[in-house]
Every structure is written in C-alpha cells, then in structure tokens.
Amino acid sequence: MKADTLAVHGGFGGDNETGATAVPISQTVSYAYKTAQELADVFDGKSPGYIYTRIANPTTAALEVRLTQLEDGIGCIATSSGMAAIASVAMSLARAGDEIIAATGIFGGTVSLFENTLGRFNVKTTLVDVVDTNNFANAINNKTKLIFIETIGNPRMDVPDIPAIAEIAHQANVPLVVDNTVTTPFLIKPVEFGADIVVHSTSKFINGHGTAIGGAIIDTGNYDWRKGTFEDIKKLSESVGQLAFLAHLRNLIYRDLGGCAAPMNSFLMLQGLETLSGRMVKHCENAEKLARLLQSHPKVSWVNYPGLTESKFSNRVTKLFDGRGGGLLTFGLGNKQRAFRFIDSLKLAKNLANLGDAKTLVIHPASTIFHEFSPDEQKSMGVSDDMIRVSVGIEDFEDIRADFKQAIERAFKETK
Amino acid sequence: MNLVINGKEKNIADSLTVSQLLVQENVKMPDMVSVELNGQILRRTEFEETILKDDDKVEFLYFMGGGCGIN
Secondary structure (H helix, E strand, O other): OOHHHHHHHOOOOOOOOOOOOOOOOOOOOEOOOOOHHHHHHHHOOOOOOOOEOOOOOHHHHHHHHHHHHHOOOOEEEEEOOHHHHHHHHHHHHOOOOOEEEEEOOOOHHHHHHHHHHHHHHOOEEEEEOOOOOHHHHHHOOOOEEEEEEEOOOOOOOOOOOHHHHHHHHHHOOOOEEEEOOOOHHHHOOHHHHOOOEEEEEOOOOOOOOOOOOOEEEEEOOOOOHHHOOOHHHHHHHHHHHHHHHHHHHHHHHHHHHOOEOOHHHHHHHHHHHHHHHHHHHHHHHHHHHHHHHHHOOOOOOEEEOOOOOOOOOHHHHHHHHOOOOOOEEEEEOOOHHHHHHHHHHOOOOEEOOOOOOOOOEEEOHHHOOOOOOOHHHHHHOOOOOOEEEEEOOOOOHHHHHHHHHHHHHHHHHOOO | OEEEEOOEEEEOOOOOEHHHHHHHOOOOOOOOOEEEEOOEEOOHHHOOOOEOOOOOEEEEEOOOOOOOOOO
16 A cells, blocks of 8 residues: 555554444553453463553554554554653663764754753763764764654754765664654655654644644664664564564553553544645645745845755755655744744744644744753754744645735834 | 464465465454564565465564563
C-alpha cells in the first residue's frame, strides 16, 4: 500500500464483531484474563497480550502500527508527548558520564531537557551548528551516545544534511536520532537518509487540529543493536534481535518513566493521520506564498523560509524534502515593539505556543518559548528580539494574506 | 520445506508467504506481531510479498506487554 492509503487504513482493518470503521477507543486501565496462568504467561512474554495501559493499549497499538508503516520502520512506541519521546530515547541510550551531540536551533524545550534535566544526571550535551556538517565530526568522541537533529530546526529553520551526519554517526557507531515533527513522513522518511531513530511530537501536524498532546518513537531498523555499544540493549538483542531498543524502552525506560499515550489521544492522532497528506500539501503551498509575500514587502526586515530558492538550505530542501519547505517560517519587523504590535493586530491568526494546527498560528519566540534563555543563548539558538514565528495554516491564502498585510501596516502606523 | 519457527523445526508447504504463514500457524494478535526472518525484522508491508524458503528461520515477536521474556 502507498503512504496515503496507509495513513487511512494502517494498523486497523475494521472491527470484525461490530463492523466499526474507526479504531475503537480502549478506554481502560487494565486487561482481565480468565486464569492466573494466562496472565502469568503474558507477563513472562510467553503469550502476547495487554497488561496495563501504561505499557500498551489497543488503540495506541493501532497508532503505533500506522506510524511504523508511514515511517517505514520496524516498530514504534507512542508516548504522552514529544518531550516524553525524546526523554525516553535519551535516557535509554545515555548514562551518567555519557554525551549527546545536538544541533543548535532545535526546539528550546529539547535543549532544556538535554542541558538542564539530563545535565543533572551528569549527561553532557554539546550543541553544534548544522550549517557545517563537519561540526558533528569534530564534536564526536568515545562518550557520545547519540546525535540529535531536527529535520528543520525550529525556529532557526536550519536544514541539516541528514545523510552526511548519518555517515559521521555510523562511522563512530553512534545512532542518529531525527525529530521529524515539522516535516512528517509526507515530506521526508528519515529512514531513507540514514536515520536510526525517528521521534515525533504528534501534537503538531500529525494531530493537526490542536486537540491532543502526544509523541512517538520509531526504530527505523538502520542501527544494528547487536553490534552497538549499549551493553544492556545488546544483551536484549540476543533474545529479540533488532527489536532490542524498542524492547528496552517498552520493558524498562518507557515503562518506568510512565510517559504513556492516553487512548483518547491516540484515537485523535489516528484521525489526524488520515488527512495529514492533504494538509501538508496545503501547509507548504500557503507557507511558500506567505514567505514570498513577506519577502517582497518593503516593511519586512527579513524572512527565513527554507523553501525559498534564495535560502542557503535550498539544495538540502530539494534533496531531502523534494523541494517542499514545510509549514513554518520566521520573519522580522526590525524590533520587538513592532513584533508585538503585529501580533496584537492579527485578526485571523492565533497567538499561541503550538505549531502544525490547521489554523495559522504565530508566536514571539524570544519572550515566550525561549524566555528562559539569556540573550546570548537566544542569539546562538537563532532567536532574535524582532522574530515572529508563523505556523502557516490551511485557510484560503487570500485571507492569510489580508490578515498579515493589515497587521504589518498597523505594526508600523502605531510607532509614529 | 523445512522452517525453524520460534526455534522449532517445522515442515510446511512450499511457496508460502509470511502473511499465509501467520494464518496457517494461527499466530495470536497478527496485527501486532513483529516477524523476524533470518535475523532481520520484516516491514509489515513485506508480509504479503515475502515468500519463505527452505531452512528460513522465522521468529514471531511481540513487545506490547510484559513481553519478550525480559522482565
């Protein structure tokens, strides 16, 4: 089956008993077995079955199968949020004394997780600029346990050379973790470019409607855990082969951290996936139109959209995303005051901390999602005081154009 | 042909696909099973097109519960 079909049918062939075509919501904590031996066999791994929704759930399992198919992986674990997904992966791979290499310009929450939260457990993170891929080779050492990048860094809009970074990672036998949240499998399947693990915040484009928080971890099957440097996962591979990493999560890290997906949220993610392909086309079309509009506007100081042919990442966008630049862009109006007035003047676009909604969303990153970072740290993360981030929605573009044009005019008029 | 299924030798009909083997072996929860063929996990989309050969080693794996015998 092709991706558009898998997005609609993957993981669920219909309910044989009732004929229901939507995946049933298994709103239950636990699963009863008729005999003590049956439950003991499930606990012992001798028989398949569900035990407890913190570990696995039928609705969530359908989502996991569908995401596995869309990312062309070997398995998936859905989580309570994107941050839970990244935390689970990092804590599975890194121990005290180990190191992480991550791209600068990735989501501030991920930087905080690596530097602040995991830093408390003596895991060190080195941030490197993705513009020059050699930075990854220079930063890697024998303590490096994972390299983490986003397909498009948010909000710097940097596009890493994924296959080149994968090569560097694999030469050092280090897994490459790729956050595919902002591009989704409909712009890129990171497995095809050497990614070993793919993570998602499914709350964004996959959900698509701003109605549920969730995340996902997909093992692409590229990394051979039997030959890896992770002794506990390597030991597991003796019994479960390539599934060792996911088993390590399911039966230890993910299980113990408790970041499980809620069944209702998994249902909403499944629904979102069904229309993801069509939405991504419109997100990209509208974002490119808006980027061009802003680029030609005399009052706009700068625009950063990787889908523009003038972007320094244009070649990578062509190679990795088939020329589609995604639904996110940033632009500047010269100073913070104008940025605030612009946001206050918008009538259609919503001012909030999210992205990937069907609706057009804006935010002033420096004073919100990056407020905990110092000005110097913000600068290194590509966040400027005049920056406005836009998650371009799927509304009729003429309405987006009219809203942005009037808000830009008001941002400047009131400065007089 | 002879297959090794979950570590046990078994004689089955020739030219069976993985999908057909799941049905023939009455594998529990077939939507959730992962299939390892000769040490490599198969993509679910490969189940229907993968034809089994003599001496293939097949493992049916689940990682959905306490599972995998690693608790």
